[in-house]
Structure formats: structure tokens, C-alpha cells
Amino acid sequence: MVRALVVADEVDERLWAGAHGLAVDLILGAGDLPFDYLELLADALDRPCVFVPGNHDPDLSGFTRYGGLSMRDGFPVRWPGPAGGVNADGRVVDVGGLRIAGLGGSIRYNDGPNQWTQAQQARRARRLVRRAARRRRRDGRGVDVLLTHSPPRHLGDREDPPHHGFDCLHRTAEKLAPRWLLHGHIHPHGEPVPDRRIGGTVVRNVVGYHILSIEEAGR
Numbered sequence: 771m772v773r774a775l776v777v778a779d780e781v782d783e784r785l786w787a788g789a790h791g792l793a794v795d796l797i798l799g800a801g802d803l804p805f806d807y808l809e810l811l812a813d814a815l816d817r818p819c820v821f822v823p824g825n826h827d828p829d830l831s832g833f834t835r836y837g838g839l840s841m842r843d844g845f846p847v848r849w850p851g852p853a854g855g856v857n858a859d860g861r862v863v864d865v866g867g868l869r870i871a872g873l874g875g876s877i878r879y880n881d882g883p884n885q886w887t888q889a890q891q892a893r894r895a896r897r898l899v900r901r902a903a904r905r906r907r908r909d910g911r912g913v914d915v916l917l918t919h920s921p922p923r924h925l926g927d928r929e930d931p932p933h934h935g936f937d938c939l940h941r942t943a944e945k946l947a948p949r950w951l952l953h954g955h956i957h958p959h960g961e962p963v964p965d966r967r968i969g970g971t972v973v974r975n976v977v978g979y980h981i982l983s984i985e986e987a988g989r
Contacts, residue, residue, distance in 0.1 A: 771980065771983050771984070771985055771986075772795045772796065772866060772867045772868050772881055772914075772948055772983070772984045772986060773793065773794045773795050773982070773983050773984075774794060774795065774796050774797070774798050774866075774868070774915075774970040774982050774983075774984055775789075775792060775794045775798070775811065775815070775936045775979060775980075775981055776797075776798045776799075776800065776818075776952055776979065776980045777797065777798070777799050777801065777803060777807075777808075777811070777976065777978070777979045777980075777983055778799065778800035778801055778802065778824075778952075778953070778954025778955075778976045778977050778978070778979070779800070779802045779824065779954040779977045780803075780856045780956065780957070780977055780978045781785060781803065781804065781807055782978055782979050783829050784927045784981055785811060786807065786810065786963060787808075787989065788828065789810070789811050789815055790814040790815065792815060792981070794815060794817060795817060795866050795867060796818050796820065796865060796866030796867075796868070797811050797812055797815065797817055797818070797819040797820070798819075798820055798821070798823070798870070798885055798915065798917055798952060798976075799819060799820070799822070799826025799852075799855075800821070800822060800918065800919055800941060800953055800955075800976055801821070801822055801823055801825075801826075801827060801874055801875075801884075801919035801954050801956035802824030802825065802826045802827060802890050802919065802950055802954060802955070803821075803824075803917060804879055804926065805827075805850070805852040805855070807850070807910070808821060808852040808855055808865065809853050809854070809855070809859050809982060812852070812854055812855065816935070817866070818854075818856065818865050818866050819852060819854065819856065820856045820863060820865050820866075820870050820872070820917065821851075821852065821855055821856070821858065821872075821920060822857070822858055822859045822872040822873065822874030822875075822917050822919055822957050823857070823859055823874040823875065823876060823883075823884045823915075824875070824876065824880060824884060824919040824954060824955065825849075825876035825883070825884050825885050825919065825932075826882075826894030827874075827881035827883070827884055828850045828851075828883060828886065828889075829884065830849075830850065832858055832978040833836070833847070833849055833851075837955040845924050845948070848926065849922070850870065853977070856919055857872075857900075858870050858871070858872025858873065858874075858893055858957070859872050859873065859875070860873065860874075860897065860898060860902070860916050862876070862898065862901045862905050862913065864904045867950070867986055867988075868914040868915055868984060869902075869905070869911055869912065869913050869914050869915075869987060870913070870914065870915045870916075870917050871898055871901075871902050871913045871915070871916050871946055871948070872898075872916075872917045872918070873891065873895060873898060873916070873917075873918045873919075873936075874919045874943070875891070875899035875920065875938070876919060876920045876932065876933075877891075877920065877931070877932065877933075877934045877935075877936065879891075879931050879932040881901055881960075882970045886936075888936065888938070889939070891936045891938055892938035892982065893937075894938070895938040895941070896938075896940045898942065898946075899942060899945045899946060901947075908963075911986070911987055912946070912948070912987040913946045913947070913987065914930050914945060914948055914949060914984055914985075914986055915948055915949070915950045915951075915952060915970070915984065915988050916942065916943060916946055916948045916950070916951040916952070917953075918936075918939060918941075918952070918953045919950065919953060919954055920934075920936055920937040920939075920953060920954075920955045920974065921936075921939070921945065921953045921956060921973065922936060922937075922939035922940050922943070922944065922951070922968065922973060923935040923936060923937045923940070924937050925940075925966045925968070925973050926953075926956055926966055926975055927932060927955075927956060928956060928985070933955065933956060938955065938969055939951065939968075939972075942971055943968040943969065943973075947969065947971065948970070948971055948972060948987075949970070949984060949985065949987070950971065950974065950982070950984060951968065951972070951973045952974055952975070952976050952982075953973070953974070953975060953976065954975070954976060954977050955977075956975055956977065957977055958975065958977060963975045967969050
């Protein structure tokens with residue numbers, strides 16, 4: 771069982787001041803948080819951090835990382851993401867005892883970074899499913915967490931255009947069958963937010979912070 775601190779969209783001053791007291795195995799970030807906040811949490815807890823970017827985060831595409839060296843267009847550059855953080859956007863990563871598949875960004879509503887049309891995100895989701903399938907063929911292990919910024923359409927999203935969820939996340943969750951789909955983007959503003967389900971996958975809005983105990987797949 772892996773204990774995870776999951777954060778998204780809203781900085782919580784209690785964590786900023788006292789994260790070191792939490793007993794967790796890793797940090798999961800679902801987007802739209804200052805990168806120095808993620809760095810602070812990772813440093814205070816001395817735990818790995820896996821994240822996907824939100825629509826208010828900088829563009830992290832095109833970077834290749836080799837240990838501590840980052841390259842873009844063939845030149846060494848400073849990576850703008852959180853130091854030591856693992857960007858899972860469009861990837862399947864094994865960190866802290868969990869297999870995590872990530873899809874960052876929101877529906878496209880202006881010319882900002884990390885925004886996708888329904889069709890674009892659907893293509894990205896199909897590639898992610900293929901990558902997860904290749905991993906599973908190699909070691910027999912499935913995905914534990916689908917980490918996204920936006921929710922699935924009609925499962926906790928909103929009707930104003932910038933807060934529409936993605937249609938493709940329904941099929942993605944069905945194909946990957948993770949125990950959890952964790953997302954941000956939709957601010958509850960104090961309202962209770964019930965968990966939803968896609969088959970056996972629990973869909974949870976993690977805006978603010980949550981602490982979850984997650985059982986590893988295939989264990």
C-alpha cells in the first residue's frame with residue numbers, strides 16, 4: 771500500500787508551513803500549482819514528486835532530460851518544471867511503488883499552453899494507452915493511477931467552455947482500468963465533491979490536497 775499526498779490548483783498554507791509532518795511515500799500533482807510549491811513539498815517530505823501540467827502552467831513540451839541535464843532543440847537549457855519532479859504528461863512512469871499514467875492540460879479555450887481540443891487529447895490518450903499496454907506485456911503490471919488535470923466530460927466538470935472535461939478520459943479509464951483517476955481544474959469553492967466512477971475506477975477531484983492510500987496493481 772502506497773500513501774500519496776495529492777495536490778492540485780490551490781496552494782494550502784498548512785502544507786506550505788508544515789508538510790514535513792506528513793507520513794507519505796510520494797507526491798502527486800494534478801496541475802496548476804506553482805512549481806516552487808511542488809519543490810518545497812518534495813524537499814520537506816524527502817519524497818519523489820510526479821505531476822502533470824495544468825492550463826496555467828508553463829509549456830514543458832520539447833524538453834529531453836538526462837539525469838540533471840535538460841535539452842531542447844539540441845541545446846542545454848534550464849528546465850522550467852519543478853526541480854526533481856517527474857513530468858508524467860503523455861507518459862507511463864513507475865515512481866514510489868506506483869505505475870502512473872498521465873494526461874495534463876485542459877480543453878482549448880484560448881492560445882495558452884497545455885490546452886487541447888477534444889480530438890487532440892483523444893490522440894494523446896490513445897498513445898498513452900498503447901504505452902501502458904507495452905509496459906504490461908513486459909512485466910504483467912497494470913496502471914495504478916491515471917493522473918490528469920481535467921476531469922472526464924460530465925463527471926464533475928462544468929458547462930462553461932474552459933471547464934469542459936475530456937470525452938476521451940472515459941475510454942482511457944476503461945482501457946487502463948486504474949484504481950484511481952485523480953484530477954484538478956474544477957474548484958469546488960467549498961461545495962462537497964462526491965467521488966464518481968468509471969467501471970472500477972474511482973474518479974476524484976483533488977483540488978487542494980488529499981492523502982490517499984493506494985494499493986499497487988498486480989500485488
